[in-house]
Amino acid sequence: MIVVRRLQEEEFKACFAEPMQNVTATAEAAVDIWPYVEALDLDEIGLPYLNDVHNVYRDALSRFDQVLIGTGRFNTLLVIVVDLGKRSVFGHFLLDLNKEFGTTGGHLKSV
DSSP states (O other): OOOOOBOOHHHHHTTOOSSOEEOTTTOOOSSOOHHHHHHSOHHHHTOSOEEEEEEEEEOTTSSEEEEEEEESSTTEEEEEEEETTTTEEEEEEEEEHHHHHTOOTTSSOOO
16 A cells, blocks of 8 residues: 655755756656555545646755646646655645746646
């Protein structure tokens, strides 16, 4: 059984070290995230469905990869945080771009 862990905002922000680098084109998967993703209860976290991986970002200290997955909710991404040292999924976070960047519908494309 896979244990899923929704990260609190403080935990999620602790996974950043600037500058974050987009490693989508070059990253090799440290762990297969899909069993973790499949274990998520989408209804419980308020998502109608998931799309594909949009980007992968690595923090400047190479501690964490953040795998950004598109969702069926406008301007919201599911972020799977991978602990590179432990080669395991650290947890997940719903990134609401409207809330994060203070935008309203129409300013950002749907993800």
